[in-house]
Structures are given as structure tokens and as C-alpha cells.
Amino acid sequence: MEFWYTEEHTDDVRFSLRVKEHLFSGESEFQKLDILDTHEYGKLMTLDGLVMVTEKDEFVYHDMIVHISMAVNPNVENVLVIGGGDGGTVRELMKYPSIKHVDMVEIDKLVVDASRKYFPAVSCEVDNPRVTVLYEDGIKFIQGKERVYDLILIDSTDPIGPGEGLFTTDFYNNCYKALTEDGILINQNETPVYEKFFEVGISSNKKLKKMFPIVHVYQANIPTYPGGYWLFNFASKKFHPTQDLKESDWNQLGIKTKYYNTDLHKGCFALPNYVKEKIENGAL
Numbered sequence: 001m002e003f004w005y006t007e008e009h010t011d012d013v014r015f016s017l018r019v020k021e022h023l024f025s026g027e028s029e030f031q032k033l034d035i036l037d038t039h040e041y042g043k044l045m046t047l048d049g050l051v052m053v054t055e056k057d058e059f060v061y062h063d064m065i066v067h068i069s070m071a072v073n074p075n076v077e078n079v080l081v082i083g084g085g086d087g088g089t090v091r092e093l094m095k096y097p098s099i100k101h102v103d104m105v106e107i108d109k110l111v112v113d114a115s116r117k118y119f120p121a122v123s124c125e126v127d128n129p130r131v132t133v134l135y136e137d138g139i140k141f142i143q144g145k146e147r148v149y150d151l152i153l154i155d156s157t158d159p160i161g162p163g164e165g166l167f168t169t170d171f172y173n174n175c176y177k178a179l180t181e182d183g184i185l186i187n188q189n190e191t192p193v194y195e196k197f198f199e200v201g202i203s204s205n206k207k208l209k210k211m212f213p214i215v216h217v218y219q220a221n222i223p224t225y226p227g228g229y230w231l232f233n234f235a236s237k238k239f240h241p242t243q244d245l246k247e248s249d250w251n252q253l254g255i256k257t258k259y260y261n262t263d264l265h266k267g268c269f270a271l272p273n274y275v276k277e278k279i280e281n282g283a284l
């Protein structure tokens, strides 16, 4: 008897993985969490049935949410990660000795606990002394913070459930205030392949452009996310993502990455016309 996990990307598109074993199922006050062991992608974590992280392709997302900004501003000391309960974003941040402290504000302790147990290679730095994990709502946590963080990474779920408020103007405004004068904000910004996701991405990008002087979109291929093609926003008060890339400085750090490199850094901001036009127009 074959067992398959299926995620419905749209009413007409489904993504399925053949499953060896259903390892865990739990429910917090925020969401349902499942851990499945799949043939192709290894262990898979889903939240409310949606893919969050897989052993096989998590490196793409975690490299790309962290290293782009760190190769632009080498003076990042204080970082805020909102969401990121699987620990992959913090793992990549800890590769930088220059980072003094990371606040990881994750609303759901169940995600951190499950990742510690089932994804030890992803959550391996969550207990690093330079990391403070706060089990709070990022929307409330950011309110009232002024010029505290050099970098804010919004490693959230899609704008549903607890993640909904992480895509609003108010929230982005509060992030802007919480950033130092050369601060950078990165958020995962959905896929352009399907309209319902691209609408969210365009709206988020438009809101950030109202606040930040420099906002650019970059891309990565993440096979287990809808469309296999994922966007990120780079929103910055001072630095340009490619003109201010410190290529030789970053390469001299000797940081080991499985996806990111400085050539790819320059290329990932070169968007296809169908994406570029809609992002620039601010409409589908």
C-alpha cells in the first residue's frame, strides 16, 4: 500500500511526495505540525499541511535568506529572525563570527521542539549562546523597537494563520523603525508562478517600496515550494544588493555554503521579464 503526501498549490495543481513513514503529528494553539519521512526529500515538516522544510532542499532557502545581506553589509552585529522555528536561518547566521546576537522570535515552541528532534542538522545552532529564542508573536515583539537591529529576516509562513500579520504595512513600518540607519530587511516573498501567491509577493514588495529607499527582488529555485521558484525581497536603508556586494571580503571569510556564492548573488537579482514587469507595475 503506497502512502503519498499531497499539497494543493492551487485548485488545479497538486504536489505529491511518496512517504515511507508518518513520524509525528501534533497540534499547538497556532497550527498543526506533521513530520513525514519521504523517499525523495528525506524528512519533511508541514504546518497546516503545507511544506515548511525538507532535509533535501532546505539549504537553498536558508542560504538565500541569510547570505545575500551578509555579503553586502559585513558590519551586521544584531539580527532579528521572525519565525524560522526550524532553526535553519539561525544555523547560517552563526557562520559569521561578526554577529554578536540573534533574537529568534518564533510564535510556536512546537516547531522548535519538533525541529530539534527530527531536524538536528537544521536546528543545530538554536542553543548557541549568541542566540535568544523568544516564543512570541513577531507582530507584537517588533512594536516600539527603535534602531536595534542591523538585519531583520522574516522567515515566516505564508500570510495565513499566525503569519498573516507579517505581510502588513504596519508590521513593515515597525521593522523599519527597529532597524539601524544602514539596516536591511529580507523576507520570503512567495512565487510568481501562481497568481494567488504572486499577488501576495507584489503587494508585499509595494508596501516595502513605500518605506525603504532601496528594494529589490531576488530569486532561488526551491523544488518543494509552489512552482519550485521562490522570491525574496531585499529592502535596505542604505546598501544596494549588487553595487555594494563585498565580493572579495565575503569570499575571504571562507564560509561554506551549499547553494549561495557571490556569482549567484549577482545573478539572482536578474529577473525574467514576466516577473520584473509585474513587480515594477505593482500589479498582476
Ligand code: SAM
Pocket (backbone or CB within 6 Å): 047, 051, 052, 053, 061, 082, 083, 084, 085, 086, 105, 106, 107, 108, 111, 136, 137, 138, 139, 155, 156, 157, 158, 161, 162, 163, 164, 165, 166, 188
Ligand atoms: N521556510 C519556510 C517557508 O518559507 O514557508 C518557513 C519556515 S518557518 C517553519 C516559518 C515559521 O513562522 C513557523 O515556525 C511559524 O510558527 C512562524 N510564524 C508564523 N507566524 C508568526 C508570527 N506572527 N510570529 C512569529 N513566528 C511566526
